[in-house]
Amino acid sequence: MAKFMDVHHGMVGITAEQLRAAHQADLANEGAEGVHFEQAWADPSTGDVWCLSEAPSKEAVQKVHQASGHPADEVHAVPLTV
Amino acid sequence: MAKFMDVHHGMVGITAEQLRAAHQADLANEGAEGVHFEQAWADPSTGDVWCLSEAPSKEAVQKVHQASGHPADEVHAVPLTV
Numbered sequence: 001m002a003k004f005m006d007v008h009h010g011m012v013g014i015t016a017e018q019l020r021a022a023h024q025a026d027l028a029n030e031g032a033e034g035v036h037f038e039q040a041w042a043d044p045s046t047g048d049v050w051c052l053s054e055a056p057s058k059e060a061v062q063k064v065h066q067a068s069g070h071p072a073d074e075v076h077a078v079p080l081t082v
Numbered sequence: 083m084a085k086f087m088d089v090h091h092g093m094v095g096i097t098a099e100q101l102r103a104a105h106q107a108d109l110a111n112e113g114a115e116g117v118h119f120e121q122a123w124a125d126p127s128t129g130d131v132w133c134l135s136e137a138p139s140k141e142a143v144q145k146v147h148q149a150s151g152h153p154a155d156e157v158h159a160v161p162l163t164v
Contacts, residue, residue: 016162042162043087078125079124080096080124081122
């Protein structure tokens, strides 16, 4: 297991309720891929969303987001944290 | 005070020691601007770094990073978190 940061663009105007619903969908789908989504942050003005997860691979992170209907634009391994 | 996510690009090959030193510089400089840098994550393969902070404004976040010698490429207010 490792840490991943994924990025979604184009979600201008996202609401707190929409972010919560998207995160709940990820939590419902993550078990099948051995992923856990820990936190997410959104900037509604630019439409950027970041999700922090623990996962076995980038592909596993993306599979969960795809299953939830919101594939990420970027998935990054973040082996360095402070 | 609000949450901010800032992004640095171009730090390909960043090491754990370099990330720690950069974060320590931010902690040393943050008080003057009323900012607190909480966490940071780096993908050394793409050179992207994300920093999460509590701050009074985007400008305050950037001033601290500039004082530390590593201005951010993007500073986002992230009023939505989950």
